[in-house]
Amino acid sequence: MRNEVTAYQSSSRGGTLYCRMNGKRVIIAGKAAFTHEPKSMCPDNAV
Secondary structure: OOOEEEEEOOOOEEEEEEOOOEEOOOEEEEOOOOOOOOOOOOHHHHH
């Protein structure tokens, strides 16, 4: 049984994704690029 997979995104941004089984979990690694800036939906004075 294969425990590791490597995938390549062939586009202008490109990228490589590494996946590995670790028991019942999958470990995912690679570089990421933010394409959207997150915005908070909570008021500034919320605790």
